[in-house]
Amino acid sequence: MAGLKSPTLYFFLLNLISLLPLLAFSFSPDHPTDRRILVLLDDLSLKSSHSLFFSSLQSRGFDLDFKLANDPAVAVKRYGEYLYDGLILFSPSIERFGGSLDMGGVLDFVDSGHDLILAADSNASDLIRNIAAECGVDFDEDPSAVVIDHTSYAVSETEGEHTLIAADDFIQSDVILGSKKIEAPVLFEGIAHSMNPGNSLVLKVLSASSSSYSANPTSKLSSPPSLSGTAISLVSVVQARNNARIMISGSLEMFGNRLFRSGVQKSGSLHKYEKSGNEQFITELSKWIFHERGHLKAVHVKHNKVGETEEPPIYRINDDLEFSVEVFEWSGSSWVPYVANDVQVQFYMMSPYVLKTLSTNQKGLYHTSFKVPDVYGVFQFKVEYQRLGYTSISLAKQIPVRPFRHNEYERFITTAFPYYGASFSTMAGFFIFSIIYLYNK
Known part of the structure; x- marks a missing residue:
């Protein structure tokens, strides 16, 4: 302790302590990708049933924090600082988040420049629907309606209600979906949504075919469906003005291992793919959402x-x-x-x-x-x-x-020579007139 009384050593330690934050910052990675992501689940079993998607994120360096959506310890902010860089909502049926998180907190999270992935299904709650609506996406108001397509459905051994859609109408953008073409159709089973026409920031990434419609598959149609054809969006994205990115999907199942590994044959096609395009589609799109591409x-x-x-x-x-x-x-x-x-x-x-x-x-x-x-x-x-x-x-x-200063203008301008000549000739004429007038008798 006696050594600390030395003024030289004291100032050295003081300077070293003041430099620690600068040193820590100088060694921080200079990249835009979000590293820490909060995953809110309806059921912890989703962690295993959707493990391929989560493993893909972790293999790319993301730190995932899994919590139940109604966990009383859920929080995205502490002491005014955000704890996470991204948020994944795999909790379509949640009526109210646990802890301090609510709809306003999710929207503030996005308004602060952070990214969001939201997946819904036929059990989507008003909370999830309202968050999507604030982002410019409107889910079908009928809670029992799902996407049905009797033309572009996935062929299966047992004839179903054609609610498992084989979709291949992708957005034409290499920066969003990667340069490698997605060959196999994407399997989709869920609810339809439409884009708010007043929001120019929303983009369709995966569209339904012209023969699709949104209805209850177990009841007969008594009136035309509210959503049909290409007006139906299966997966949409938003890039906010602050460059925060949002992905909204009407199907939670399309992220699951079952559809990732499933083979697919589109109705009317003789070609059967051994593996659906879900894994490639979701992986490439998540790279864009979390700023691994297009930043x-x-x-x-x-x-x-x-x-x-x-x-x-x-x-x-x-x-x-x-x-x-x-x-x-x-x-x-x-x-x-x-x-x-x-x-x-x-x-x-x-x-x-x-x-x-x-x-x-x-x-x-x-x-x-x-x-x-x-x-x-x-x-x-x-x-x-x-x-x-x-x-x-x-x-x-x-x-x-x-403007030019007074001494920066040209003294004699070529285009003004006629005016110079007129001025001097007027002076000379006045001088000659004066001489003649004064001295001529």
């Missing part, structure tokens, strides 16, 4: 005058300037250059005065050059990039633009 970041925003390297504090009208930004995409293990030909920059003041498409060197660097408009004021360099399946980029950097 962009923009760094090193830079602007300067042509021929210079330093950023100036202010520009002058008609200056020639250069602008550049680097854009990278997360590949699941590292950041790789993002290559596209539609990234643009705006030179903006109330409205865009300059709009330029950026050129790329195919290594992540986007650049362009242009002339500052002949208008002075406070401008912004703005990059607003939105592309299907990718996180949006929104950048703004402010810079003032000044």
